Amino acid sequence: MTNGAFLSCEVARKASATAETVFETYRVPYREGMTVLDLMRFIADELDGTFAFYDHACKRGFCGSCLVKVNGKNSLSCRQLVPEGRLRLEPAMKTAKDFWPAD
Numbered sequence: 001m002t003n004g005a006f007l008s009c010e011v012a013r014k015a016s017a018t019a020e021t022v023f024e025t026y027r028v029p030y031r032e033g034m035t036v037l038d039l040m041r042f043i044a045d046e047l048d049g050t051f052a053f054y055d056h057a058c059k060r061g062f063c064g065s066c067l068v069k070v071n072g073k074n075s076l077s078c079r080q081l082v083p084e085g086r087l088r089l090e091p092a093m094k095t096a097k098d099f100w101p102a103d
């Protein structure tokens with residue numbers, strides 16, 4: 001991937017804790033050094049204001065609150081660079097909505 005390119009990612013969406021998970025595809029502009037957390041922030045800010053995820057933590061790989069599944073593997077989204085090729089994001093923990101943690 002190069003700067004100026006777009007990437008396509010499949011993102012798990014869930015309207016509530018008991019709702020069925022569906023996958024939505026977003027097209028996001030790629031930039032060098034972009035993390036998965038950056039990508040999620042872009043989706044929430046620029047593409048879909050209904051997308052819920054937790055973004056109020058250390059962003060340094062210490063707290064673990066940003067854990068998500070990236071292509072099926074648990075990853076700290078604040079440290080995980082956006083991989084080349086296929087990208088599929090799912091919550092790693094139980095959620096109340098999308099990627100927002102359940103109580």
Ligand code: FES
Pocket residue numbers: 057058059060061062063064065066067076077078079
């Ligand atoms: S935000 Fe704390 S580990 Fe990622």
